[in-house]
Amino acid sequence: MDITWTSIQKQRLKELNISSTLQEQRFESASERDFAFQDLERQFVTKGRRHLAQFQKFIKRPLLSRLEQQLTEALNLRGFVQVMTPTIIAKGSLAKMSIDDKHPLFSQVFWLDAKRCLRPMLAPNLYTLWKDLLRLWQPPIRLFEIGTCYRKESQGGLHLNEFTMLNITELGLPLNERQQRLEEMAALVMSVAGIDEYQLEVTSSVVYGDTLDVMKGIELGSGAMGPHVLDKKWGITAPWIGIGFGLERLLMVREGAQNVQSMGRSLSYLDGVRLNI
Template identity: 60%
Template sequence: MVMVTWTDIQRKRLTELNATGAQRQMSFATVKDRNASFKKLESILISVAKLRLEQLRTEKKRPTLSLMEAKLITALNDNGFVQVTTPIILAKSLLAKMTIDEGHELFSQVFWLDDKKCLRPMLAPNLYYISKDLMRLWEKPVRIFEIGSCFRKESQGNNHLNEFTMLNLVEWGLPEETRHHRLAELANIVMQAAGIANYQLEQTSSVVYGDTLDVMHNDIELASGAMGPHFLDGKWGIASTWVGLGFGLERLAMVKEGGQNVRSMGKSLSYLDGVRLNI
């Protein structure tokens, strides 16, 4: 017997309403059964969404993304990290120091404002820039982090956004033999603050940093970690051991809330705190 599955429109609607993977993969004996089941499931998901909006209004008062950012700041401050803020508009020359030029695969994802400036696709160039001075002014280890918006022309899958919130942290001047342990330790600090216990660390590679250590939840990459000395360091006049991690906060929030669509957790006019507003 050939089973009937959701139409594309039905599946898209269920994804918007944060239906689980199992719910989005349901099959039916007839079209009539499918359509009846869709109406019932849509109604249930809308009720759940309205309850969540009411909890935001009466209890939480702040979206999960904002609450998570506050918890991460506190956790990192408590572990000796200093928060910094840097410009969203990035000079092309700073991006080139990250080896991202016309021949780099990330170059086409950049939102260019003119031939010399863009919206930053990552936080690392600015952190590199100020770290050179901070390592001159402060005793090592120098521990800093930034949380802020980044912009890329990403694919429109469930795990990508054109505007997303990054947490980048870096620790300069630690003993070289402690780097792997320190990366795992810092990942644990962030994941505990985010309220996510189920994660794995995986060795992989990056188009910018080479060999990296990724923080994974099932098949979702939550963060990528790297360490130095690294060949990029010399472009910024830096010679030091270091470890760093970059987290996507919307992905952290999606996993924390059991969501299915990262767009629902980001800055949006269509969603609020994971809830589609056209309900």
């Protein structure tokens, strides 16, 4: 007889970040399965408790916080300036990104009132900064932001309603250097995150059209370049590149986690460890 985990057991294994290979085990009897489940749960509960003890005594900062610092230091060393912009943005800013009530992303936005929302992306604020900084600084203007974004994403192991984005931008570079710079920025982030053997794939975005996506089983980042049709609404004419990454997904892939929730802001997990252990 081919016996699999019960639905409750599967959920518990996923919560404990037990590998997909172990989650796909088959058994000859229910008793064999239940014994294996008890043994696995005991092992990973012990492992989780041990990690939390180390976290309290020595680590003291969550994975997400540590990755943010590592990325900030690496980008600063390469001449990029960090900015911090508001999480509440105007409806008009989204409209400039072509996100109106007919756009697929519109229904995923958390609206505060008729004119304001929680930002679903970092790009509108970075466009605004570009326009002013072009008057004040000589190009190329290299900016990045690490900040929380909000979307009514479909629930599952790959999506969060509240997630952390890194956007890296460079404005005013030569046209013939844009592709190379996108690939360099992708390589930098993946190196800092500790992820190798990734792929770059050209695909299509509902906002930017053609994009260069960073893949390792799942999409980890997405890059675009301009001049772009959106630029005129912001008064931007110079060539640019921009690439964004979801930090929780980077951590999920690096740590071999089974759900992105364990890597994000949470009351159920701490440093990737489920707290009901």
